[in-house]
Structures are given as structure tokens and as C-alpha cells.
Amino acid sequence: MNPVKARMNGVAATCLAACALAGMVTACGSGTGSAGVPDGAEPSPPGVTVEQDATLSPGTLGTPQDCHPLDSLRPSGPLPAPGRMPAGSAMAAIARRGYLTVGVDQTIYLTSYRDPLSGQLTGFDVDIARQMAKAIFGSPDRIKFKAITSAQRIPVIQDGQVDIVVDSMTITCARWKSVDFSTNYFNAGQQILVPVGSRARDIGDLGGQKVCAAGGTTSIQEIAAQPSHPVPVAAPNWTDCLVMLQQGQIAAVSTDNSVLAGLAAQDPQVKLAGPLFTAEAHGIAISKKAPDLVRFVNAVLEQLRTDGMWTALYTKWYGTRLGPIPAPPAPGYGS
């Protein structure tokens, strides 16, 4: 990094912190130097905040002794044929409506994103969601996507705005209190993404530096909980983190390796670094009022694991970007 760029980063960082403190990030951006000459630094994307005291509420991370988050509800017998949902079930209500509603991210390249050329949502999570529509209707296109940010994942389920959320969502005991989860359909782990020239080898080297994640995620809490004390920067969308990394406003992005691989695929000047320092099991979030839908979704996931579709979708989207192609995650059931 040349000295001018480095100085600009410093100014941008100061400005970002000052504005976040003032609670007016969108008004932030290029400030004015002592001689009345603006620094010309890029502004932050809208809605970015520096989490000065991202303290963890008890129980949000880690697993209490009496909680088994990966145990979901067991499928109730074989899958009903498409178009023949059991009367009175949540699936029958969806079939009557004519389409499945799904909350997805539209900014996670490879996992769940809006293809800028076609305008269509696509990716691994989107394909998993389409498999659910296919199981209910016989057609993967009887589906309505609602693009959501990470922070909206639980509210849209609780408000009934969507039937399911398929959005790289880590299954945790804290979240089980608000929503039900399917079985684990993807094993990920938190890692860091840094510029190619960065000397940081893992999260431990980022003490005092800005590290970005989407707000309302376990990732931002993990960043705040690191003993090296990085400064967590919360953005509405994952691509906002990449924008700030490209503009030198932050030192790293840290979240699930599947999300980071999608960011790295958009910019050859950044790289994944260090070991996975968490294990994140992704589940489909469903309303606590629809246990029959949870069992149905788990039955569909069973089928995807056994008929080779899961591996086909994994290979289609991730290939060997995350290492050798893994076997589908094994399901866990409590009742």
C-alpha cells in the first residue's frame, strides 16, 4: 500500500469512527482538512456502524450443557407426493396460496445472490429453497423470494412474512428460542478475508483493527468476543464489507468460509486466511408454530442427502473452493 493510500485510509477510519459515534454515518464521508481541502475519501455504504461496545448478551454464543441445537424434529414418515399435502398442514396452506415464500440474502455470491445480468436470485441456498418448492408443488418455480438482511432473518419468520428462511443461518440455542431449525444442511466455519498483501495470518493479528461482518449475525459477536480485540464494524450486507475492504476502510472481513469464498471470488486481490476458528452448522429457520413444516423440510433434506442432489448442488456452486467436496452433513434428531 502506498503512503498516500495509507494516509487516506487513516483519515477514512477516523471519519468513520467519529461519525459512527455521532450516530450519523450516512452524513459521513470526505471530511475537510485544516487548509479547507477535503480528503476525498470514499463514504461508507449506508447503514454501516462501528460497534463500539458489541458486548455479548449471555447465552448468545457457546452451547449450554442442556441444549442440543443440532437436534431437530424427525420427519413423520415418507414425503407426501407433490400436490398432495396432508389436509390441515402448513404445507397444505402453502399449496393453497400457490407459492412458497422464502427469505434469502441477495448479496452472498455463490450462496445466495442476485445475478446482476439476469436479475434473478440464484446460489446454493436459493437452490435448496427451490427444492422445497419442488417437493410441495412439483415445480421449483412456485416460489416467492423476499430479500432480507442478516438482521431480518428472525423477524420475518416471527411476523409470518415468509414460510422459511434459507440464509447461511447458524443454528444456535439462543435462536432456537425464537424460531425452529431444520437439520444441519451445511457445515461452515468462521475465517478471515484480507487483502492479498496483508500480514495478518489469523484473527489474532487483527487486534485494534476494523473487522467487518453483517449486523445481527453470530459472526459479528464472534469478532467482538476475540481476545485480540478487533474493532467490529457492522454492515447491512456482506457485499458492503467487501466494498469497504476494497476501499481500504477496514482491515478484514470475518464470517463463515462459504460467505468469504463468495466475496473472494469477486476480487482476486483478497484472500481467505487462517484456520476456521468456529464451527457453524447452517439450518433452515421455520416458525415455531409450524412443526409439521419443520418435519417436512427435514424429510426433503433427507432425500437431497441420499439421492445425490445435495452433492450436485454443492459441486455446482462451491466446487473445491472450500477444500475437497465434503459428504452431506449428517442430520440430528431429538424428537
Added chain:
Amino acid sequence: MASRRSTPDGLRLLLAATVMVSLLWGAVAAWTVAQRTSAANDVVASSEPLSFDAQQIYQSLSDADATEAAAFLAGTEPPGGRSRYLADIARATTYLEIATAATGNQRNRSQLIVLSTGIPLYTGVVEDARADNRLGLPVGSSYVAEASALMRAKLLPAADSFYQQENARLGAADDQATGLPILAVIVAAAAAYVLIAAQRREARRTHRNFNHGLVAASAAGLVSFIWLIAGLSLARVQLLDARDHGSAPVAALAQADIAALRAHADESLTLINRSGDDPSQADFLGVENQLGPGPGTLLSTASAAAAGSDGARPAAAAAAAAPVWYATHRQVRAVDNSGGYTAAVQLAIGSGPASSSTEFTRLVGGLTAAISADQAAFSSAAHSGQDAMTGLTAGMIVISLGMAAGCGWGLSRRLAEYR
């Protein structure tokens, strides 16, 4: 009256008083005209053009924001969208350059610096977004959001503040050019009193009915007073006409135009966000309430301001087009909210006769036509106002010198009778 001064001394005093009052009248009348002419020049050549430049900067930047959002929504970049965006940026930077030169870097310096440093930053972020979109990379959407936030949080407020300041200057210059010439009227009354008193004194003393010099000076004074009042009144009528049927409707129409552009960008941003009714949709509804038409709204104010002006018809057409556009916008939202995203995008940005974008174009087309008609009306009336004052300054000076000469000649002849 035995204690009065000797007659020659009295005559000398009278001579001095009448000559001085004539010259004073000439000076005040000429000064009044010079003030008016300068204020009118300020209106025509400086503050109105600057206020218009500021509007153009704001309008083209808003249009760039809306066009960029719609182009992103379209996915594959529509060729018309790109050229429109480029034309917007060219227009904004051209008017910025003109405005910067015209203000001589004295006023509005901070706003102009924000604009001239912010526009390249904005276009840079937009080009980043464009490059990512062409590669099919979703990070482009975050660059679009960053560019739009920069536009709305920094550039548009700077353009708005520049516009408000220039508009306030225009109002002040207008008031100065059209106010009542009180000082000139007072001095005219004083001059008339002195000249009439002098003639009555002479008539009493000499038993002659007329002092020809004083009569000629009085007649010249009356002519100059009538010319001054007529010239200033004519200029005032023209300048008020320029304001009421020109700059005032242009300002009101521009406000409506800018609000419409903001709502149009909101419509695209809501679809880009793909989250159903989001904050941008809430912003649309807020802008819709301000825009109207309805009592006290921007479109109604603009239509009322434009009534009787050349822009009245296109302004009325714009006001009529707005509800049609809102109805289609609601349809876009309804289709999107019930799962028809692709159909909603098509309805929003398609080129069909009933698409939201076509109806929006009708609304803004009406406003743009009204603005350029009223801008032309302003220009023509304001120039007539300036013309009404042509030659007045020189006329006032020449006539007042003539008056002084008349007084001097008439009273010198009387003084000569005592030698």
C-alpha cells in the same frame, strides 16, 4: 417685514437654493436609476442565472441518481440509460463550472467545493458498480447503494443549499429593483416646493407674473419627474411580471421536478432492495404527499405559480399525470408484494405505454417543458424591464443641469437689475 435682508442678498440666496435643489434632484434621480438598473442587472445577469444554474445542478444530479438506480435494476445496461446518466453528469459539471466562475469564488464556496470534489467521487463509485455489474458480481449492488447514499447525504444537500442562497439573493435583488423610490419622491417634493416658493416670491416682488428661467426649470423638472416615474413603473411592471410569470413559477416547478425524480429513484431502489415495502417505499410515499397534487403540495403550488404563464399548460398536464403514475406505482408494489418480481420490474422500467417509467416521463416532461417556457418568459420580461430604464440616468443628469441653468439664468437677470 422690515427686518428682512436686502433684496440682492435674498436673490443670491434664492439663486443658490434653486440651483442646488435642481442639482440635488438630478443627483438623487440619477442615483435612484443607477441603483435600480444595477439591481435589475443583478436579477437578469447574476442572481437569476445562478439560481437557475443551482437548480440545473440539483436537477441533473437527481436525474443521474434515478437513472443509475433504474439502469442497475435493468441488469443488462439499457443504452439510453447510460447516455442519459452521462448527459446528466456533463450537465451538472457544466453548470457547476458556470456557477463557480459567476460567483467569483466569493459566495457559496463551501457548497461548491463539496460539489466539485464530490461529483468525481460519485462517478468513481458508479463506475466501480458498473464494472462489477458487467462481470456479474453482486458486490456492484453495494457500490450502487454507496453512490446513492453519497448523492443523497452530501451532493444534493450542497446543491440545495447553494440554490436556497442564490434564490434568497434573487428575492433581495428583485425587491431592490421594484421597491418604491421614496428618496427620489421626497427630493422631488422638496425641489418642487423650493421652485414654486421662488416663483411666488418673485411674482410678489416684481409684479411680473413669470420669471422665464424659473418657469423653464420647473417645466423641465416636471418632465424629468414624469419620465422617471414612468420609466421606473414600466421597469417595475416588467420585472414583477418576470418574477411572477418567470422565476417564481420556475422555482416552484423545479421543486416539484426534483421531488418527482427522488420518488422515481425510490421506486427503483425498493425493487433493487427486493425486500418488499422498505424504507425507500416509505420515502416514496412521503415524497408523493409533498408532491401532490392537492392543497399545499408542490405540484399545486407550481400549477398556481405557473397559472397565466407560458408554462401553465404543461404544468397542468404534469399535475394531471402524477396520480396516473402513483396508481401504476401502487400496481408495481402490489405485483412485487404478491411474488411477481420480474413482472413488477417490467412494469416499473419497461417502455410500454402503461409502464411506471413512461408515466413518470410524462410527469417530468410536463414539468421540464413548463420550466423552459417560464424561463424564456422570465428572460424576455426581465430584459424589457431593463430596457425601460435605458437612458434614464443620462436624461436625469442632463435635465437637472438644464434646470440649474434655467434657475441661474432667470435669477441672474433679476440680480442684474440691482447693478
